[in-house]
Amino acid sequence: xxxxxxxxxxxxxxxxxxxxxxxxxxxxxxxxxxxxxxxxxxxxxxxxxxxxxxxxxxxxxxxxxxxxxxxxxxxxxxxxxxxxxxxxxxxxxxxxxxxxxxxxxxxxxxxxxxxxxxxxxxxxxxxxxxxxxxxxxxxxxxxxxxxxxxxxxxxxxxxxxxxxxxxxxxxxxxxxxxxxxxxxxxxx
Amino acid sequence: xxxxxxxxxxxxxxxxxxxxxxxxxxxxxxxxxxxxxxxxxxxxxxxxxxxxxxxxxxxxxxxxxxxxxxxxxxxxxxxxxxxxxxxxxxxxxxxxxxxxxxxxxxxxxxxxxxxxxxxxxxxxxxxxxxxxxxxxxxxxxxxxxxxxxxxxxxxxxxxxxxxxxxxxxxxxxxxxxxxxxxxxxxxx
DNA sequence: GTCTATACGAAGATAGAC
DNA sequence: GTCTATCTTCGTATAGAC
Numbered sequence: 483x484x485x486x487x488x489x490x491x492x493x494x495x496x497x498x499x500x501x502x503x504x505x506x507x508x509x510x511x512x513x514x515x516x517x518x519x520x521x522x523x524x525x526x527x528x529x530x531x532x533x534x535x536x537x538x539x540x541x542x543x544x545x546x547x548x549x550x551x552x553x554x555x556x557x558x559x560x561x562x563x564x565x566x567x568x569x570x571x572x573x574x575x576x577x578x579x580x581x582x583x584x585x586x587x588x589x590x591x592x593x594x595x596x597x598x599x600x601x602x603x604x605x606x607x608x609x610x611x612x613x614x615x616x617x618x619x620x621x622x623x624x625x626x627x628x629x630x631x632x633x634x635x636x637x638x639x640x641x642x643x644x645x646x647x648x649x650x651x652x653x654x655x656x657x658x659x660x661x662x663x664x665x666x667x668x669x670x
Numbered sequence: 671x672x673x674x675x676x677x678x679x680x681x682x683x684x685x686x687x688x689x690x691x692x693x694x695x696x697x698x699x700x701x702x703x704x705x706x707x708x709x710x711x712x713x714x715x716x717x718x719x720x721x722x723x724x725x726x727x728x729x730x731x732x733x734x735x736x737x738x739x740x741x742x743x744x745x746x747x748x749x750x751x752x753x754x755x756x757x758x759x760x761x762x763x764x765x766x767x768x769x770x771x772x773x774x775x776x777x778x779x780x781x782x783x784x785x786x787x788x789x790x791x792x793x794x795x796x797x798x799x800x801x802x803x804x805x806x807x808x809x810x811x812x813x814x815x816x817x818x819x820x821x822x823x824x825x826x827x828x829x830x831x832x833x834x835x836x837x838x839x840x841x842x843x844x845x846x847x848x849x850x851x852x853x854x855x856x857x858x
Numbered sequence: 859g860t861c862t863a864t865a866c867g868a869a870g871a872t873a874g875a876c
Numbered sequence: 877g878t879c880t881a882t883c884t885t886c887g888t889a890t891a892g893a894c
Binding site for chain 2: 502503504505506581584585586588589590592597600601604605627628630631633634635636637638639641642644645646647650651654655657658661662665
């Protein structure tokens with residue numbers, strides 16, 4: 483089926499970005515991880531590495547977005563736990579060796595177009611998470627502000643968890659976030 | 671004076687880590703930025719690049735630590751603003767092209783020793799910021815938990831600010847953090 | 859302390875055969 | 877679609893002169 487090899491490469495790129503960042507996500511490592519053939523790199527990605535990374539950033543963004551959409555209908559504090567749980571799962575599954583691919587691209591890619599793409603992903607997360615909070619009964623402006631804080635603090639906590647090889651940062655942050663959200667949410 | 675060239679290289683490494691991450695912080699770029707002579711790299715850093723980066727991580731950590739110590743005596747909400755202000759200054763001065771060197775090493779260095787070093791830095795920040803909050807009247811356990819959340823969310827917000835080229839994430843997060851801290855602090 | 863020269867590997871990318 | 881071969885550039889690191 484057409485499109486299988488490139489898809490596998492993009493998925494591997496997401497994994498490698500989350501683990502080692504932009505420069506360390508090389509064609510060699512992507513091929514090794516995905517099992518894709520070396521000869522067709524520039525057939526599938528004529529613009530080279532930047533094109534592959536751009537696709538990987540989009541995939542990482544879409545995955546989180548799809549996950550966020552599954553929060554619809556949850557009470558506000560459970561939305562917080564679900565989002566934190568996404569990062570907890572990434573950390574545990576990787577034994578604290580992986581984090582957020584979009585964050586990694588933001589801080590280690592020098593290509594402006596990729597950073598812009600990362601910004602668009604963060605914005606899309608903000609909007610959808612804000613919607614989920616709004617549907618949980620939080621007023622619109624507060625919901626958008628809270629969504630931003632939830633994303634920023636979970637991203638930061640995930641980095642601290644990786645460094646310290648512990649879930650404590652994410653757990654502590656999530657507890658504070660629940661308090662923040664509960665203060666704006668209607669009583670359940 | 672002995673030690674000037676290596677110091678300049680370490681300072682440049684901090685800057686380059688904050689801007690481009692671990693792999694992109696090469697000897698070439700460090701020499702170019704610092705003006706240090708190429709011939710003495712391995713005289714000053716016999717263990718090579720990892721030794722330089724380790725020194726840079728320590729310097730970045732110590733700088734933030736010294737800054738955090740200047741918070742002693744401030745009311746709790748002002749401690750939040752001061753810490754957020756540190757990152758705001760980094761973003762503005764670099765026109766949104768730099769962030770935290772310690773975070774960059776955590777997510778883009780594959781050398782375990784360097785990640786451990788980054789973890790130690792984060793821990794030292796947690797302790798000192800916790801002390802500052804405790805001196806502002808917050809109960810010990812709460813102060814330590816709040817310090818962790820402040821660090822994690824400012825780190826994450828700084829990444830979002832870089833991506834979006836805007837201070838909004840940091841401003842929104844700081845406002846939420848002030849609320850969180852005020853709820854635990856004695857009335858001023 | 860600083861230099862040049864050099865070794866070695868790995869990166870991204872291109873050309874052309876199959 | 878996939879291969880091999882090759883080019884160029886750049887990275888870390890070492891050796892030895894000054």
